[in-house]
Amino acid sequence: MASNKKAPLGSIENPIKFMDQDFKTILEECLKSGQLFCDSTFPAEQKSIGMPEDADPKKAIKWQRPKEISENAVFVEGTTGTTDICQGQLGNCWLLAALSCLTMHPTLFVKVVPPSQSLKKPYAGIFHFRFWQYGEWVEVVVDDRLPVREGRLLFSYSHTRHEYWSALVEKAYAKLVGSYGSLKGGNISEGMEDFTGGIAYSLNVSSRTPRVLWRSLTAALSRGSLLSCFIEASSYHDVGKVTGDGLIKGHAYAITDTDKVKKASDEILLLRLRNPWGFVEYRGPWSDKGKEWDDLDKAEKERIDLKKREDGEFWISAEDFSSLFDIVELCSVNPDTLVEGTTPASPSSPAAPSTxxxxxxxxxxxxxxxxxxxxxxxxxxxxxxxxxxxxxxxxxxxxxxxDDDDEDDDDEEEEMTPEEKKRAEKQxxxxxxxxxxxxxxxxxxxxxxxxxxxxxxxxxxxxxxxxxxxxxxxxxxxxxxxxxxxxxxxxxxxxxxxxxxxxxxxxxxxxxxxxxxxxxxxxxxxxxxxxxxxxxDFTCSSGYLPVMATPSLPEDHVRVEKTFETEAGPDDRLNAKELMNMFNSVLDRDYHLPLETCRQLIFGEDTKGRSSLSRKQTETLLSSLRNLQSIFFQFDEDSSGTMSPFELSTALEAVGMQCDGQVAQLLSARFASGDLHMPFHGFVSCVTRLRTLFALYESESSQEVKDRGINSWLLQFLVL
Incomplete structure (x- = not known):
């Protein structure tokens, strides 16, 4: 019996609606009104391109729908494949190489490109795609207006130029990150993870022998992993340079297959790669133009589907691959597929239990x-x-x-070598x-x-x-x-x-x-x-009063008495301005307090509704300030009169107050006033505010408040 329970928000079955756009709702509205969808959240304007506009009017960008660009336009022509994707005038080979890898895995592909989308009727000019974003799947809706220059798609296009699914995926991803320009430059692993939700990692080609590397990559492909590779560029100027073998430095290639062929008595291990450009291919042995194919049986060539055409896809031997390429990027759908030879070929198979x-x-x-x-x-x-x-x-x-040792997994020898014995012990x-x-x-x-x-x-x-x-x-x-x-x-x-x-x-x-x-x-x-x-994090706590109960200095007692004799009014109390003058006559100049801090100090005391302090309160407060000055000085290591907010938590602990990360962040943002260093008066205000809040919490009788806890209480009132 099927369950009616809705899938959790952010799952592939119930993705988060990007910009709150619901595909089905918009589609129905457009079909009902007869109007083609025009996406106002990613408009057909230069700001969506995200790059400077070309001054040449002949190179002006137009936004057109597929049927306006090509009479024979289709969403998917036959089946999806690696040659559906060719890179346009945008440095996003990393994204398109990852997309090429995705086409090799139909069960993963339909997660990103939901099926049953078409340019045929009922057609409303709207499409939707899904991408993994930091633990959640997000659905992005786009219209099908695409940037065109001189009659051709400006960015991604298909090899036949009739197919538009890859151009629309690229547009949806551009919308997700802000603009097409935001796609310039990146790591292949970024695209791989966002297309699968998997774990991407790098492998140094030189860390393994050609045979072991080939076997590892073959196993990874069989487990549903996405694979790509590149040649490291020695400098920024080397990026994009074509080598004598027809390979491009700093450029992402998709690894789409591995195979082996017999030539005389030799077994040749091969890898199939694809250049996202859709052209510029490898010209060495076993490439499309390599003479090595001439001596191979016709049946063998047909078996591995050899196509000698300029489509960006080519074969290369494992030996040559190891000598020419530097890095392989792999993306496993889950941690189990990081383990070689232990999981079924289908990454989405329900028979692949994960612990x-x-x-x-x-x-x-x-x-x-x-x-x-x-x-x-x-x-x-x-x-x-x-x-x-x-x-x-x-x-x-x-x-x-x-694991992280990244050791070779070579089990060709029957007997255990010393190295294998060492590994067995480690196991x-x-x-x-x-x-x-x-x-x-x-x-x-x-x-x-x-x-x-x-x-x-x-x-x-x-x-x-x-x-x-x-x-x-x-x-x-x-x-x-x-x-x-x-x-x-x-x-x-x-x-x-x-x-x-x-x-x-x-x-x-x-x-x-x-x-x-x-x-x-x-x-x-x-x-x-x-x-x-x-x-x-932990529960915030305060032991402020015992810590602060320090005896006053004799000279402070004299200063308080003298101030009250000259400044106090008939009620024998000091207001905020009088208090400020007295404190600043005692404290070092770098530790002087502004009037607002003195007001906060008064309101932090039990004044029975008055805005002034008695002699005893003033003397106690001055003693507390002396203590705070001593603690502050401890963390003011360069004697600048300021303290790094990094040390705020430790300084508060010295006062007797322990604050968790969120509370400390709010305190720093509020009382350092956005500066990188907190002045003494900011520290005094911070302590005063905390002391009041801790006291209020202790006097709170509401069980609901107590159930939420002191951390929630502090966060609630620190933002006021």
């Missing part, structure tokens, strides 16, 4: 608060967002399980551990025609039992080294690592290389059943 659980979190790096930089910045690294990872269940890694150790895969992606880094990725990485630390549940401070990170990391800081969208860790408690610290780099990020952790992930 992995996924935990997902979004985070922020905020200037002066949670953007602490790398480990070299010892004073602020600990302020980076921390995520708690609890590993309880050991798991049995698969026999060929590859026994893994069996006592927990397998975990951590990936971190930075968000929203495509702006107009520029891609600005921060240098990012994450580190994993083992937490001793006595510190579990606590926010780890600077002292912990000074004394402990990470047990795992993503590797060197990299300026790309995502970094990941697969690790085997002992059962226990850990924290994952997400960071940018330099402090104060503002950004958003997404972390997902794949682990075996029974392991959990949470944010490393």
């Amino acid at each position: 992995w659980t996924i935990s997902e979190h979004e985070g922020l790096w905020i200037t002066g608060s949670s953007a602490g930089g790398s480990r070299r910045y010892k004073k602020s690294f600990w302020k980076n967002p921390q995520f708690e990872l609890v590993l309880t269940e050991q798991d049995q890694p698969e026999e060929d399980d590859e 026994k150790q893994k069996a006592k551990q927990c397998t975990v895969l951590v990936e971190m992606l930075q968000k929203n880094r495509r702006q107009k025609d520029k891609v600005h990725f921060l240098y990012i990485a994450f580190h994993i630390y083992k937490v001793p039992s006595e510190l579990q549940g606590m926010c780890l401070d600077r002292t912990f990170f000074m004394k402990n080294r990470p047990v795992g990391r993503s590797g060197k800081y990299q300026a790309q969208r995502g970094v990941w690592r697969k690790l085997h860790l002992d059962p226990g408690n850990y924290i994952i610290v997400a960071s940018t290389y330099r402090p104060n780099n503002t950004g958003e990020f997404f972390v997902r952790i794949f682990s075996k059943t029974g392991n959990t992930l949470g944010t490393q």
